[in-house]
Amino acid sequence: MGTVTYPHGGVERRLSQFFVSVRPQIDVDKDLAKKFLVSWTPGLLFLDGQEGVQYRAFGFHPPEMFEHLLDVARGTIEFNLGRYDEAVKAFSAVSEDKDPSPLQAEALYWLGVARYKSGDKEGLGKTWSQLLDRHPNSLWAPKAGFIREKVATGRRRTG
Amino acid sequence: MTIAWEKDYGSALARAKSENKPLFVDFFSPT
Secondary structure, eight states: OTTTTTTSHHHHHHHHHHOEEEOOBTTTSHHHHHHTTOOSSSEEEEEOTTOOEEEEEESOOOHHHHHHHHHHHHHHHHHHTTOHHHHHHHHHHHHTOSSOOTHHHHHHHHHHHHHHHTTOHHHHHHHHHHHHHHOTTSTTHHHHTHHHHHHHHHHHHHO | OOOOOBSSHHHHHHHHHHHTOOEEEEEBOOO
């Protein structure tokens, strides 16, 4: 991460603009690692000011994928704070990026939920349909699949 | 734009609170 990912311009910009960053060494800061149940590196945590873990991930991330991780983490934090419009912006940045990554399916899932929570009730079905079309084999597709059944049932009732 | 890494967790948490930003923690291994 230190050699390849952190020097990347988009990663630097996101970390500098949106986060305060620190790199504890796992075999030195043992108590801290134990506190947050981290026993593998890279162990990537996103905390709020009360040390609550808002999002976590493990393993090396190449730059473009890490940009997406940072935006998904930021979107998740905004979502958990109830700032749904800000969450929509962060998740959209990932889902609309031309560089593909496995995190785009996760971003589309939560983008739909954030749109729903912001008052755009139809946004949930539209966004999850995009998720099912673009990432049918992702871990997130089965969680959103019921939306098509629900939409079809609604159409039969009104049709 | 260079990342301003904090030297330790305590100072990072304090800065995160004062700047009202989330804290990103990367546990790393030197090997």
